Amino acid sequence: xxxxxxxxxxxxxxxxxxxxxxLVILAALKERQLYGLELLKFLHGLETMAITxxxxxxxxxxxxxxDLISASWVQEGELRPRKYYQLTEKGEKKLSTLTSRWRxxxxxxxxxxxxxxxxxxxxxxx
Amino acid sequence: MQNHELIHNYLKSLGKYLxxxxxxxxxxxxxxxxxxxxxxxxxxxxxxxxxxxAKILAGFGQPRELAAQYVEHILQGTPPPTGFKAIQSVKKGxxxxxxxxxxxxxxxxAAILVLAGFYKxxxxxxxxxxxxxxGNSIIITFSEHTYPNSEELFGLWxxxxxxxxxxxxxxxxxxxxxxxxxxx
Numbered sequence: 001x002x003x004x005x006x007x008x009x010x011x012x013x014x015x016x017x018x019x020x021x022x023l024v025i026l027a028a029l030k031e032r033q034l035y036g037l038e039l040l041k042f043l044h045g046l047e048t049m050a051i052t053x054x055x056x057x058x059x060x061x062x063x064x065x066x067d068l069i070s071a072s073w074v075q076e077g078e079l080r081p082r083k084y085y086q087l088t089e090k091g092e093k094k095l096s097t098l099t100s101r102w103r104x105x106x107x108x109x110x111x112x113x114x115x116x117x118x119x120x121x122x123x124x125x126x
Numbered sequence: 127m128q129n130h131e132l133i134h135n136y137l138k139s140l141g142k143y144l145x146x147x148x149x150x151x152x153x154x155x156x157x158x159x160x161x162x163x164x165x166x167x168x169x170x171x172x173x174x175x176x177x178x179x180a181k182i183l184a185g186f187g188q189p190r191e192l193a194a195q196y197v198e199h200i201l202q203g204t205p206p207p208t209g210f211k212a213i214q215s216v217k218k219g220x221x222x223x224x225x226x227x228x229x230x231x232x233x234x235x236a237a238i239l240v241l242a243g244f245y246k247x248x249x250x251x252x253x254x255x256x257x258x259x260x261g262n263s264i265i266i267t268f269s270e271h272t273y274p275n276s277e278e279l280f281g282l283w284x285x286x287x288x289x290x291x292x293x294x295x296x297x298x299x300x301x302x303x304x305x306x307x308x309x310x
Contacts, residue, residue: 036158037165054187057159058195065199080165083158 013048021059022068023102024049026087026095029069035082036060060085068094129176133163136183143193146200155196159186225306232299239292242268243285255279 017024028039040056043049063069068091075081087095137156144152166182167175186192245268246253256265256276265276280287 037162037169052187053159053162053182053185054192054195057155057162057186058192061155061196062199080161081157082161082165083154 017049017051020102021051021055022063023095023098025059025063026068026091026098029085029087029091030095033084033086035074035084037082039085063091067091129179132176132179132183133160136186136189139189140193143190144196146197221306225303228306229299229303232302233296236292236296236299239288239295241292242266243288243292246282246285246288250282253284255284 024043025039028034028042034042036053036057040051040053043051043056060069060071064071064085067088069085070088071083071085073081074084137160140159141152141156144155147155163179163182167178170178242253253268254266255278256267257263257279258265258276264279
């Protein structure tokens with residue numbers, strides 16, 4: 001029974017991530033610069049965000065091509081050079097658009113969850 | 127050493143599958159992934175653990191599949207950079223000449239068949255399809271005389287057959303051209 005619930009959780013996470021991953025990455029880079037491994041570890045620290053290396057890097061490449069993020073190699077002292085990512089102006093705009101759509105979706109879902117039947121209740125003012 | 131070979135082979139294989147990218151782009155991808163692998167190993171403090179390397183590489187997936195995601199946008203056809211209009215017009219020219227020659231050929235054959243059909247109505251012996259005796263060939267003639275040593279096929283049935291076939295070929299050509307036009 002427990003295993004089945006885990007399975008449902010995993011499938012749900014995967015489906016939801018598919019649609020929201022771009023928002024997740026842009027949000028993770030808001031007001032900070034991160035390199036790939038750092039970003040990956042950051043996301044792994046969040047319960048529903050455990051993506052693989054094979055998903056992350058090609059996605060970063062696409063976001064960079066779309067000019068939503070930029071990348072630069074940085075060498076700190078004796079350390080190995082690392083490729084740091086940051087939001088571009090276009091990326092920041094996209095993040096704020098996606099953020100408001102995300103919040104709207106959550107609000108709508110909450111409304112549905114808080115209004116079980118039988119009668120249909122419409123939101124005030126609509 | 128063997129563990130470093132694992133990493134080396136992975137990156138080499140990845141490089142092979144990334145060959146569609148510009149060399150600078152491909153090198154950049156490989157450099158970043160290499161940096162990630164070594165950083166991750168240092169983080170685990172397990173520089174030479176084969177299990178750890180295998181786990182990290184598994185996270186990246188098969189080199190071929192990983193590379194496919196980087197190359198995808200090229201295969202989907204990125205618009206050519208500006209200044210490459212010459213290539214586009216050559217491509218367009220090739221398509222245009224294909225379009226025209228296909229049209230000429232298709233409608234030409236169709237017209238000849240339809241004309242032959244109508245011609246037979248008015249001049250029954252003027253056109254015919256002949257099967258050469260003891261031979262494997264069929265001969266279509268536009269002549270006042272019967273073809274020597276051969277037997278006429280279809281007879282007057284040639285009229286509906288030729289006209290019908292001609293119209294069908296004409297229609298087919300029209301459809302193919304319409305499909306081509308839609309594409310370009």
